[in-house]
Amino acid sequence: MRTFILLLSFFSVTATAGESTIFLKDRPGKNQVIVKCAMCHSLDYITMHAMILDRAGWVKTVGKMINVMGAPIDNADKEIIIDYLAKNYGR
Amino acid sequence: MVDRRQFIKKASGTLAALGGLSLFQRSGLATATGAEDSTSLDALPGKKALIKKTYRPPNYETPVSYFDAPFTPNNIFFVRYHNAVIPEVKAGEWRLRIGGDAVRTPLELTLEQLRRDFKPVEIAALCLCSGNRRGLFQPHVPGVQWGSGAMGNACWRGVRLKDVLAGAGIGKSAMEVSLDGADSGVMKTTPDFIKSLPLAKALDENTLIAFEMNGEPLPHWNGFPVRLIIPGWTATYWMKHLTAVNVMSKPFDGFWMKTAYRIPKDRFQGGQFSSQETETNRPITEMVVNSLITNLVDGQTLPTAKPMEINGVAWDGGNGIEKMEVSTDGGISWHQATLKQDYGRFSWRQWHHVFVPKHPGEYRIMARATSHSGACQPNEPIPNPSGYHHNAVQKITIQVA
Numbered sequence: 281m282r283t284f285i286l287l288l289s290f291f292s293v294t295a296t297a298g299e300s301t302i303f304l305k306d307r308p309g310k311n312q313v314i315v316k317c318a319m320c321h322s323l324d325y326i327t328m329h330a331m332i333l334d335r336a337g338w339v340k341t342v343g344k345m346i347n348v349m350g351a352p353i354d355n356a357d358k359e360i361i362i363d364y365l366a367k368n369y370g371r
Numbered sequence: 372m373v374d375r376r377q378f379i380k381k382a383s384g385t386l387a388a389l390g391g392l393s394l395f396q397r398s399g400l401a402t403a404t405g406a407e408d409s410t411s412l413d414a415l416p417g418k419k420a421l422i423k424k425t426y427r428p429p430n431y432e433t434p435v436s437y438f439d440a441p442f443t444p445n446n447i448f449f450v451r452y453h454n455a456v457i458p459e460v461k462a463g464e465w466r467l468r469i470g471g472d473a474v475r476t477p478l479e480l481t482l483e484q485l486r487r488d489f490k491p492v493e494i495a496a497l498c499l500c501s502g503n504r505r506g507l508f509q510p511h512v513p514g515v516q517w518g519s520g521a522m523g524n525a526c527w528r529g530v531r532l533k534d535v536l537a538g539a540g541i542g543k544s545a546m547e548v549s550l551d552g553a554d555s556g557v558m559k560t561t562p563d564f565i566k567s568l569p570l571a572k573a574l575d576e577n578t579l580i581a582f583e584m585n586g587e588p589l590p591h592w593n594g595f596p597v598r599l600i601i602p603g604w605t606a607t608y609w610m611k612h613l614t615a616v617n618v619m620s621k622p623f624d625g626f627w628m629k630t631a632y633r634i635p636k637d638r639f640q641g642g643q644f645s646s647q648e649t650e651t652n653r654p655i656t657e658m659v660v661n662s663l664i665t666n667l668v669d670g671q672t673l674p675t676a677k678p679m680e681i682n683g684v685a686w687d688g689g690n691g692i693e694k695m696e697v698s699t700d701g702g703i704s705w706h707q708a709t710l711k712q713d714y715g716r717f718s719w720r721q722w723h724h725v726f727v728p729k730h731p732g733e734y735r736i737m738a739r740a741t742s743h744s745g746a747c748q749p750n751e752p753i754p755n756p757s758g759y760h761h762n763a764v765q766k767i768t769i770q771v772a
Contacts, residue, residue, distance in 0.1 A: 301411075320455060320556065320557040320558060321425070321455060324426060328516050337513065349558070350559075350561045351560075
């Protein structure tokens, strides 16, 4: 837990208070999405694409985040994140 | 560059955002679906409330009503970043490095040297995000879902990039000039936002290294202390917090040139960028002819007794606006609007039209611009994978009661 908090405070250099108003659906996978995606960007990037990306679109987007943007997400988390996004924010 | 107090303030904000899952649940604010409209009004430090698209990196657009003016004030000017680490640069510490494999003598300049050693130039120019109005494409395409407010017109003051490059000396092998700013990604593995220009565009007399905007220093969120101005080209090349300019003998092959900001070849008018073209696509370059109604909104009701004032702005990639036409009957008939003061071919041009509705009812208002090159806005946006260059004729409905 201590490591988790330290990790969060490391990300926070760039974060803004307004982000605390963003709510993601409380379903399985949400924790992985928050920890991994919010390292680099606010979670409104997800809500903004709700109903725009279908499962294939989310697969492509998460793949781009890992392969192009360098997000440190392992394969297990990748599948959990894609599944969460496709089920809860998919077209 | 970020002081300790700011750090703590930001840190606590994030702990609430990231660590506070249970906090969210307790707040009772989370709805049954959990989804929220990603757009809301929010003010960045030093800015008035803008339309927030994303908090981090910050992407904020200007409400359209502010465009009913010749120039867009700095404190309501739109904000667009690709990466979330945005240092608050101190003017005294800032340096511009001129280098690259095709430069004769690498240089390092202070802000003072930039202001003192080169001839100052002022240009009125529209700064327009390539993806402005992306959110209006049907079907939707991924990317920041901009409305019409990712643009602003300003008077920029600075020095010519070509004068600064002349001081360093350009080698015969020079092909492109790359631009880097102080911002970066959170992860070291994230591609830095670096753009490049064809040599000829870098040497264009209108390409400026700007340190003032509307008579004031650049706001932090618009690139303090200096940013590049490439009048006529979309804002992706207008590098903020400019720190490095490299003259290169080869095409720059970073993500933000090779992959991003590309449009299908031959689908749009506009300049070439031969060193970056592939068989199927090319980098986005000039803005396309476009216009916007600034004083009326779709669905608005107006009193029948009064003449209807229709105001707007029109622009293109540097040819200038030839004529502006307005229809009040859904495109059956068109009337020429009056063009207002001309601030130069890179500025947007305000226009206005007065129409007296004869009877109550629904009026379908349309507006279309034609540039001096003869280019006219299309009725439908031209499809392209990343949703750039949305310049379809605007159609709004006004109720006259």
